Amino acid sequence: MDPGQKAAGALGMRACPTELSLAPAERFWTTARDGAVKLRTEETGPASEPPVTTHQVLRDAAQRYANHPAMAVKRDGQWRTTTYLQYYQACRAAAKSFLKLGLERFHGVGILGSNSPEWFIGHIGAIMAGGIPAGIYTTSSADACQYVASNSEANILVVEDDYQLKKILQAQDQLPHLKAIIQYNDDLKEERPNLYTWTEFMQLGSDIPDSELDDIITSQHVNQCCTLIYTSGTTGTPKGVMLSHDNITWGVRTFCKYAGLRESEILISYLPLSHVAAQYYDIWLPICNGGTTYFADKDALKGSLVDTLKEVRPTVFFGVPRIWEKIQGMLLDMESKSSFIQRSNNTLAGEPSPSAELKHMNGKGSFRPGYSMADDLVLKKMQAGVGLDRCALRYTGAAPISKETLEYFVGLHLPITELFGMSEASGAHTIHVTSDYRMASCGKTMPGCWTHIYALDKDGYGEICLRGRHVFMGYLNMVEKTNEALDEEGWLHTGDIGKLDQEGFLYITGRIKELVITSGGKNIAPVPIENNLKKEVPIISNCILVGDKRNFLSMLITMKCTTDPNTLMPRDELTPDAIQFCQQLGSRATRVSEVVKSKDPAIYKAIQEGMDRVNRRAASNAQRVQKWAILENDFSIDGGELGPTMKLKRSVTLKKYEKIIDELYKVGSSPQGKKQRPLAKRSKLLNSKL
Numbered sequence: 001m002d003p004g005q006k007a008a009g010a011l012g013m014r015a016c017p018t019e020l021s022l023a024p025a026e027r028f029w030t031t032a033r034d035g036a037v038k039l040r041t042e043e044t045g046p047a048s049e050p051p052v053t054t055h056q057v058l059r060d061a062a063q064r065y066a067n068h069p070a071m072a073v074k075r076d077g078q079w080r081t082t083t084y085l086q087y088y089q090a091c092r093a094a095a096k097s098f099l100k101l102g103l104e105r106f107h108g109v110g111i112l113g114s115n116s117p118e119w120f121i122g123h124i125g126a127i128m129a130g131g132i133p134a135g136i137y138t139t140s141s142a143d144a145c146q147y148v149a150s151n152s153e154a155n156i157l158v159v160e161d162d163y164q165l166k167k168i169l170q171a172q173d174q175l176p177h178l179k180a181i182i183q184y185n186d187d188l189k190e191e192r193p194n195l196y197t198w199t200e201f202m203q204l205g206s207d208i209p210d211s212e213l214d215d216i217i218t219s220q221h222v223n224q225c226c227t228l229i230y231t232s233g234t235t236g237t238p239k240g241v242m243l244s245h246d247n248i249t250w251g252v253r254t255f256c257k258y259a260g261l262r263e264s265e266i267l268i269s270y271l272p273l274s275h276v277a278a279q280y281y282d283i284w285l286p287i288c289n290g291g292t293t294y295f296a297d298k299d300a301l302k303g304s305l306v307d308t309l310k311e312v313r314p315t316v317f318f319g320v321p322r323i324w325e326k327i328q329g330m331l332l333d334m335e336s337k338s339s340f341i342q343r344s345n346n347t348l349a350g351e352p353s354p355s356a357e358l359k360h361m362n363g364k365g366s367f368r369p370g371y372s373m374a375d376d377l378v379l380k381k382m383q384a385g386v387g388l389d390r391c392a393l394r395y396t397g398a399a400p401i402s403k404e405t406l407e408y409f410v411g412l413h414l415p416i417t418e419l420f421g422m423s424e425a426s427g428a429h430t431i432h433v434t435s436d437y438r439m440a441s442c443g444k445t446m447p448g449c450w451t452h453i454y455a456l457d458k459d460g461y462g463e464i465c466l467r468g469r470h471v472f473m474g475y476l477n478m479v480e481k482t483n484e485a486l487d488e489e490g491w492l493h494t495g496d497i498g499k500l501d502q503e504g505f506l507y508i509t510g511r512i513k514e515l516v517i518t519s520g521g522k523n524i525a526p527v528p529i530e531n532n533l534k535k536e537v538p539i540i541s542n543c544i545l546v547g548d549k550r551n552f553l554s555m556l557i558t559m560k561c562t563t564d565p566n567t568l569m570p571r572d573e574l575t576p577d578a579i580q581f582c583q584q585l586g587s588r589a590t591r592v593s594e595v596v597k598s599k600d601p602a603i604y605k606a607i608q609e610g611m612d613r614v615n616r617r618a619a620s621n622a623q624r625v626q627k628w629a630i631l632e633n634d635f636s637i638d639g640g641e642l643g644p645t646m647k648l649k650r651s652v653t654l655k656k657y658e659k660i661i662d663e664l665y666k667v668g669s670s671p672q673g674k675k676q677r678p679l680a681k682r683s684k685l686l687n688s689k690l
Contacts, residue, residue: 049253182197
């Protein structure tokens with residue numbers, strides 16, 4: 001027996017062939033679940049690397065890091081770890097049980113539940129067994145669950161608890177392909193045919209021979225679908241993004257090399273695993289480098305995430321902008337309550353500006369003598385206060401982040417690097433490295449990938465198009481949508497608007513579908529205007545530009561308020577920094593309702609003055625915001641304005657506040673409640689002053 005066979009035998013399988021055959025393919029895209037695509041390989045460079053399956057990546061990790069912890073989850077107050085060898089063996093056991101339950105090739109395995117080892121094992125086990133896992137958001141309705149299960153032709157559904165099980169039972173009669181349901185948390189409330197606990201499930205396939213599973217594993221092709229990522233469906237029917245083995249394994253391995261991930265990195269899993277970012281960072285990145293994934297509490301987004309951060313102290317952390325804003329708020333609160341930090345900050349009048357910090361990061365400058373003492377006394381204390389004191393790599397993506405937040409963390413020696421990616425690109429496409437960093441850009445294109453700006457305007461902006469081995473196969477059963485996204489040369493048209501600078505850094509201004517097109521035909525990107533206002537008026541939490549098919553722009557605004565730690569719903573109470581802002585203006589308001597009902601003169605004046613400053617920088621009259629209104633509640637997931645990753649759902653939000661928006665466009669209406677001139681006369685007056 002050669003060494004390869006011996007190692008494979010220790011893992012419970014026969015050795016796989018060193019080279020995998022490709023399934024025949026003539027095009028770069030397909031919409032068939034059993035279809036295959038051409039790989040976008042090159043003769044040299046990163047894109048020339050031999051393709052591997054997801055199984056090979058995990059098997060190699062199990063061989064290399066056999067006794068190193070792969071996962072850690074807190075149960076009964078104690079962290080329980082799973083080694084890479086145990087992880088691999090558990091995935092094989094799950095795969096056998098899926099086969100025992102009748103999982104058919106290229107049929108779905110829906111997973112509906114919070115982040116956990118069972119989610120990971122079910123996901124990879126389904127791939128090993130020849131199925132296609134499909135995550136379902138825990139916030140999905142019964143109808144939404146039914147859609148994903150039906151569209152993926154799911155044979156098996158894995159649910160977390162009785163709450164999620166009830167959604168499936170409501171739709172069970174409409175799922176002709178469904179053969180079994182598995183519940184991985186809590187005891188079953190009632191016995192039903194083909195309903196299993198996780199323990200029962202993991203034992204079902206014990207009599208399936210290794211050779212049967214091995215034959216299925218070795219028959220899998222790298223250019224065929226191994227997982228589905230469903231889009232949120234906020235702008236239409238959810239689309240099943242088909243990702244191949246090569247999409248995942250090539251993209252993740254390339255990222256690890258370029259970003260400088262080390263062995264044994266420590267990560268925290270808390271974002272919904274139905275989202276590509278969570279699968280990318282939580283499941284596959286650690287496997288490539290022998291890292292350990294710690295699972296946060298299921299209610300992490302309701303306030304417990306920082307507790308996990310402080311306990312685990314990750315070395316790599318990915319947070320959507322809203323998470324970084326929450327951490328920023330906690331740090332600001334920490335500053336206001338700590339006399340030590342306040343005293344220390346008073347001695348740091350000469351501390352470097354964000355621009356000086358950026359020069360230092362890029363090797364173009366150094367700090368003044370003695371600054372390291374300030375770093376030790378203040379910055380490290382603050383870093384440790386939120387569990388980021390040993391976090392070397394900090395990422396953000398999925399939505400725009402404000403320059404103010406980026407500058408704040410740069411000042412703490414915790415620069416956040418923006419990424420650009422999407423489900424259709426298997427995760428990341430552009431990334432930053434800390435030695436080559438540009439504020440407010442999304443970094444440079446990963447090696448082996450290409451970026452093209454389509455239909456450039458006079459300023460160099462256009463639609464961002466991507467190409468590379470990470471670009472998806474197509475949308476399941478959606479030929480028309482796939483044709484809209486992928487052209488015959490394999491370019492993915494993202495629908496995002498951006499530009500590349502001379503050094504190759506990518507800058508994004510928004511999405512084509514989010515453009516506000518006024519009645520006068522002016523195309524306006526909302527994100528820059530929204531971010532500028534939030535920077536000018538720090539009491540603002542969220543804002544959304546309004547004006548599509550209207551004759552001028554307006555804005556809906558929410559104020560920074562505390563959230564209920566149990567539900568994450570916004571409260572009426574203003575945050576400490578918002579209250580401090582009010583006091584500086586001479587206002588005694590401590591609640592949002594007080595500001596809105598009284599139309600607090602000091603607050604409304606400050607917002608209008610901030611809006612005036614933003615308007616003065618506008619490129620044209622069409623880009624000036626003429627009216628605005630403060631909403632009584634901040635945006636939230638349960639409120640419907642934010643998606644599972646805290647991204648603003650524009651169309652839903654605009655529909656929800658339609659009556660308030662209509663009031664803004666009534667002649668004579670005003671956010672301050674003052675009578676205004678008719679719009680035509682006001683416009684002439686405004687133009688005469690410019």
